[in-house]
Amino acid sequence: MSEETKALAAKLFNDVWALMDKEGRSEEENYLMVHMVHASLYHWIQVGTPHNIYVGEWQVSRVYALLGNFDSCLYHGKRALHLCEVNGFGGFDLAYAYEALARAYLVKGNKSECTKYLELALREAEKVENKEDKEILTKDLDELQNKIMIQFMN
Template sequence: MDGMDDDFLSIGRFSRLTGISIGALRHYDELDLLRPAEVDRFTGYRRYGRGQVDIGRAIARLRDLEVPLDEIREVLAADDPVLQRRRVADHRARIEARINRLQRVLHVLGQLSAGREPIVSDHQPTTVTPELDAAAHRRLGVELFNYVWTLIEKADRSAVEIDTMIHAAHASRHHWSLAGTNANLGRGEWQVARVYSVLGRAEPARWHAARCLAYTEAAIAASEADDWDLAAAYEGLARAEAVAGDAAAAERWRALATDALASITDPADREVIAGDLATIPG
């Protein structure tokens, strides 16, 4: 009977029913996450109750979704389904942030491998002086842009980090205004709009998203834009309208962004914008 009776299951049988390895079951026992219903005090033989199978399967499913063990414990301990869903939603937000970061890593690698950005900059680190040359402004624009992304992707930002995120995004945009093209300005406005969207501040998000589109259209007219700039501009407007609660406007911009994806030749670039569209609320 594979070591089971009417009330208990052997550890091997329980392992097969739940999809949790025997080693993991022993580990969960030590962590007090999933204790056996009965342990023989002489042999140490573990047996599990039939009613524990659903709990075991839930743990296996959450581990497959990369939920940390401490959070699984909190999910299982929460009697309120709303609290359980909130924990899962928090984990989903962290996964989305990780995906966005990896998509942007792929984008930068694509830019480097295609020769559109230098792998090694030709500048030497210097003390910033009141009068910066164009290369220094461009460097600061890039560095601040990248720094803002680390804050955008952070799950739990402090009040100081929120202020820093806002000011750094505007500072990046400022440096591009001194040494960039219309395409650079559009991307700077896009990031400022994203910051305000993340913070739920609809009006500045809308304003900067509209400026992003205006600069992007000017860049396209001047043959300065990359093939993903227009889709990104539409995405920024869709997100801002979603934050503002205008579902119809958000859907219009989302549809334009989706259509514009077809013009993006690099799959990695296309995936970045598609990933952003997938995270728009509503």
């Protein structure tokens, strides 16, 4: 049962990712994406490691950022950060927890909190040694930084 549950959690995670990347998602796809991301997290909670659960929380936060839902985005971003803190996840993982919170505050329009968490993410990103991880993280943080600059230009 646990191998089936892990496989389902991973499939849901990947299916959510595909919807996150999809241009012009419909309202129905957004609706499904929310339920799929929660289902993925639920299954990871049942059979996954603390790291799996952290990644699930991060993905839930990211989905809510895409949909402009500040409260849920912030809630799950804080849960992701908490999991990093209690499990000693640093570098790549901690940078993405900060990135989730920066995105939450971007949704809210709170420039000071948004830039605070972006700066923490950038600082943590400097510690990432794996080249591929660093490239992915740098790309995401650059994209986030551009969104922040556009939103808060005035």
